[in-house]
Amino acid sequence: MMKSRGKTRKQRRKQKTGLRFLFGILLAVAGLVAVILAVLTLYSLPKPVQAQMDILADPNAINGTLHAGSRPVGEGEYRVVLNQLPTMTSDSRECNIEFENPPENRYSARISLYLKSTGTYIGGTKRVDPGTYIETIELSEPLPPGEIPVLAGIELFTETKPAGSMTLELAVRVIEQTNQGETVE
Numbered sequence: 343m344m345k346s347r348g349k350t351r352k353q354r355r356k357q358k359t360g361l362r363f364l365f366g367i368l369l370a371v372a373g374l375v376a377v378i379l380a381v382l383t384l385y386s387l388p389k390p391v392q393a394q395m396d397i398l399a400d401p402n403a404i405n406g407t408l409h410a411g412s413r414p415v416g417e418g419e420y421r422v423v424l425n426q427l428p429t430m431t432s433d434s435r436e437c438n439i440e441f442e443n444p445p446e447n448r449y450s451a452r453i454s455l456y457l458k459s460t461g462t463y464i465g466g467t468k469r470v471d472p473g474t475y476i477e478t479i480e481l482s483e484p485l486p487p488g489e490i491p492v493l494a495g496i497e498l499f500t501e502t503k504p505a506g507s508m509t510l511e512l513a514v515r516v517i518e519q520t521n522q523g524e525t526v527e
Contacts, residue, residue, distance in 0.1 A: 400468035445473035458491035
């Protein structure tokens, strides 16, 4: 009798077909997982990551005060010191917000500006700790000349935990910049 050399041709073919099928299933599952991760990354993961980054101290914050004199601030209160009519030129995105967090405040804060007409976010700060201020912020887009109504959302923090919020109405004055560098009101 002849010795069998292992598996028959039919068994080897069956085994190859089974391995190909298994490999195809694994490839399909890996592709599905990649698509799910891509969707999560695009639509849900960046928001918490961005929120954590926004709670970091603002690198543009300067120690000291701009305009705030020293006044006591009660427990649970927050004193807002802010330029109520920030001004900028039409060819710039830099806005003199002059947002100050006096040393008497117990909360850190960040400010976000939104166009009142559309609710579109146009700029803001990261965390501004007590005893520091931000003189200017860069807006995401230039604004047209005129007085533009904006909402200033101020979020308060104890360390990195939310402690409250408030919204103020402001107007950003945008002055037309001429070709000769002159401003027109």
